[in-house]
Amino acid sequence: xxxxxxxxxxxxxxxxxxxxxxxxxxxxxxxxxxxxxxxxxxxxxxxxxxxxxxxxxxxxxxxxxxxxxxxxxxxxxxxxxxxxxxxxxxxxxxxxxxxxxxxxxxxxxxxxxxxxxxxxxxxxxxxxxxxxxxxxxxxxxxxxxxxxxxxxxxxxxxxxxxxxxxxxxxxxxxxxxxxxxxxxxxxxxxxxxxxxxxxxxxxxxxxxxxxxxxxxxxxxxxxxxxxxxxxxxxxxxxxxxxxxxxxxxxxxxxxxxxxxxxxxxxxxxxxxxxxxxxxxxxxxxxxxxxxxxxxxxxxxxxxxxxxxxxxxxxxxxxxxxxxxxxxxxxxx
Amino acid sequence: xxxxxxxxxxxxxxxxxxxxxxxxxxxxxxxxxxxxxxxxxxxxxxxxxxxxxxxxxxxxxxxxxxxxxxxxxxxxxxxxxxxxxxxxxxxxxxxxxxxxxxxxxxxxxxxxxxxxxxxxxxxxxxxxxxxxxxxxxxxxxxxxxxxxxxxxxxxxxxxxxxxxxxxxxxxxxxxxxxxxxxxxxxxxxxxxxxxxxxxxxxxxxxxxxxxxxxxxxxxxxxxxxxxxxxxxxxxxxxxxxxxxxxxxxxxxxxxxxxxxxxxxxxxxxxxxxxxxxxxxxxxxxxxxxxxxxxxxxxxxxxxxxxxxxxxxxxxxxxxxxxxxxxxx
Numbered sequence: 275x276x277x278x279x280x281x282x283x284x285x286x287x288x289x290x291x292x293x294x295x296x297x298x299x300x301x302x303x304x305x306x307x308x309x310x311x312x313x314x315x316x317x318x319x320x321x322x323x324x325x326x327x328x329x330x331x332x333x334x335x336x337x338x339x340x341x342x343x344x345x346x347x348x349x350x351x352x353x354x355x356x357x358x359x360x361x362x363x364x365x366x367x368x369x370x371x372x373x374x375x376x377x378x379x380x381x382x383x384x385x386x387x388x389x390x391x392x393x394x395x396x397x398x399x400x401x402x403x404x405x406x407x408x409x410x411x412x413x414x415x416x417x418x419x420x421x422x423x424x425x426x427x428x429x430x431x432x433x434x435x436x437x438x439x440x441x442x443x444x445x446x447x448x449x450x451x452x453x454x455x456x457x458x459x460x461x462x463x464x465x466x467x468x469x470x471x472x473x474x475x476x477x478x479x480x481x482x483x484x485x486x487x488x489x490x491x492x493x494x495x496x497x498x499x500x501x502x503x504x505x506x507x508x509x510x511x512x513x514x515x516x517x518x519x520x521x522x523x524x525x526x527x528x529x530x531x532x533x534x535x536x537x538x539x540x541x542x543x544x545x546x547x548x549x550x551x552x553x554x555x556x557x558x559x560x561x562x563x564x565x566x567x568x569x570x571x572x573x574x575x576x577x578x579x580x581x582x583x584x585x586x587x588x589x590x591x592x593x594x595x596x597x598x599x600x601x602x603x604x605x606x
Numbered sequence: 607x608x609x610x611x612x613x614x615x616x617x618x619x620x621x622x623x624x625x626x627x628x629x630x631x632x633x634x635x636x637x638x639x640x641x642x643x644x645x646x647x648x649x650x651x652x653x654x655x656x657x658x659x660x661x662x663x664x665x666x667x668x669x670x671x672x673x674x675x676x677x678x679x680x681x682x683x684x685x686x687x688x689x690x691x692x693x694x695x696x697x698x699x700x701x702x703x704x705x706x707x708x709x710x711x712x713x714x715x716x717x718x719x720x721x722x723x724x725x726x727x728x729x730x731x732x733x734x735x736x737x738x739x740x741x742x743x744x745x746x747x748x749x750x751x752x753x754x755x756x757x758x759x760x761x762x763x764x765x766x767x768x769x770x771x772x773x774x775x776x777x778x779x780x781x782x783x784x785x786x787x788x789x790x791x792x793x794x795x796x797x798x799x800x801x802x803x804x805x806x807x808x809x810x811x812x813x814x815x816x817x818x819x820x821x822x823x824x825x826x827x828x829x830x831x832x833x834x835x836x837x838x839x840x841x842x843x844x845x846x847x848x849x850x851x852x853x854x855x856x857x858x859x860x861x862x863x864x865x866x867x868x869x870x871x872x873x874x875x876x877x878x879x880x881x882x883x884x885x886x887x888x889x890x891x892x893x894x895x896x897x898x899x900x901x902x903x904x905x906x907x908x909x910x911x912x913x914x915x916x917x918x919x920x921x922x923x924x925x926x927x928x929x930x931x932x933x934x
Binding site: 344346368375376377378380381385387388389394395397398399402404405406407408409410411412413414416417423435436439440442443446447601602603604605 | 631657660662663665667668669670671672673674675676677678679680681683695698699702703707708709710711712713714715716718747748750771772
């Protein structure tokens with residue numbers, strides 16, 4: 275299973291890059307697992323679309339981006355926000371619906387945003403954020419900046435018009451956009467082979483005259499290397515591209531508990547879980563000698579402390595004041 | 607004052623807005639090289655170049671969504687939706703995205719996007735190129751909606767909309783594009799949410815929007831021959847709605863008629879009538895009347911279309927009905 279140190283493409287990367295990928299993934303995993311427990315305990319209102327299982331995609335892509343590069347995200351957006359560097363305190367506060375949250379309790383789980391780190395928002399409408407990334411790329415080019423824009427979306431979103439219109443626009447205008455499709459095999463509960471005939475979403479790029487790449491979305495190093503190439507290409511003014519990362523959602527579409535109808539086999543779930551992106555990266559890091567087990571364990575424990583503090587912050591934060599319900603409906 | 611057409615006033619507003627602010631860009635189908643299907647964008651490409659006047663594929667959702675993203679990142683895009691009827695294919699980007707980003711992102715993002723479009727019937731353009739859908743948009747918190755009724759107002763409302771930091775829809779009236787009127791040469795803004803009293807009167811108030819404003823003025827002139835003095839209020843914007851101006855007038859005239867091209871059912875007239883009965887019931891000498899289109903798509907046949915759209919004679923008849931009621 276584990277490649278030898280000489281063969282592993284990881285060896286070509288600086289150790290701090292690998293450790294950075296690992297830390298980003300651990301932060302996402304613990305953020306999400308903890309959020310799931312809080313939801314099960316009835317401590318959080320609303321819906322919860324957990325990103326667990328797909329961490330390598332957010333971590334791998336985000337590690338190639340700068341703070342001024344803009345991303346847009348989806349209903350399953352916590353991972354993107356965490357990986358882009360969002361403050362976990364404000365994230366939990368938003369999940370709790372508190373005034374200190376990223377959206378001041380007005381948006382919730384599906385609308386985390388932080389423009390100071392280039393996070394132009396998660397979006398509750400499938401495909402809804404994709405055109406915004408194209409617009410961010412247009413604004414960057416207009417202002418003579420060399421930042422790029424990266425919309426994240428799932429396999430299901432590539433069946434919606436916003437994806438196709440955005441892909442065509444970005445291509446015909448040659449804008450610096452890297453479209454990142456996280457293909458987790460399901461559009462909500464419908465498997466890919468029942469929502470499109472293509473095996474690879476990447477094939478759709480050819481229809482718009484842009485290149486595409488397919489990568490193992492359970493391998494953060496592979497995602498990083500592929501994204502790096504496409505991001506550099508976009509930054510150099512060579513136009514948009516599509517990256518398809520094959521990955522898997524460990525939890526259900528929404529929430530943490532099983533559904534009344536089993537739409538996936540236990541065998542399928544177990545097979546993907548055996549390829550857990552964090553566990554496999556840790557094995558490779560140990561093998562290659564990038565990090566020893568105690569160092570990896572320290573990342574988990576430090577992150578756990580950060581999360582505990584963030585939850586305390588959220589719980590102790592005030593609720594929004596209904597007297598300010600109309601705030602920010604308009605810019606005044 | 608010099609007189610120019612409604613559409614030239616629109617073009618001039620953009621010329622001056624683009625000179626005033628480098629972040630103003632125009633995005634839409636055939637707006638650059640062709641100059642817009644209604645000639646509304648003629649000359650912009652020559653003056654400002656392809657960087658600022660951008661032709662797009664026929665992808666209303668895509669390019670309006672692109673405008674939303676660009677607006678969130680500091681540009682001030684003017685996106686053109688050729689016909690108001692096409693809003694359906696792009697609506698998500700307007701009502702779920704542009705209108706809500708400010709609120710749902712906690713106030714951190716503004717979307718200074720202006721969507722221009724052409725609505726209204728009267729050109730035998732048929733059921734999918736003639737509609738007046740302003741009430742749909744007025745129902746969405748976060749949007750502003752303007753319907754200029756004259757060349758003067760086209761320019762002033764465009765300037766206010768583009769300078770505004772909120773997503774604003776400016777609905778031009780297709781049948782008024784060639785209408786001439788006095789327009790100041792310098793740049794000026796008409797505040798959004800401020801109705802205009804275009805004619806004063808003591809006997810009844812006609813509250814009109816878009817092309818129904820000049821029709822209401824014509825009706826008022828006819829009625830004046832019979833000694834009936836009608837006040838005409840031009841809403842200018844249906845969101846924000848200038849409720850104060852409406853109520854102030856109704857409290858003086860004690861009678862109100864609302865007129866718009868949109869179908870009567872669920873139109874902005876219903877909202878206005880409801881507000882009047884809530885806030886000025888004791889001042890009324892008659893029920894508030896609504897005059898709009900019947901509950902049918904806009905027909906193609908000129909004969910049917912004339913029967914469909916309210917006009918000055920029907921407005922005058924409506925006012926006479928109001929006056930038949932005596933105060934209690």
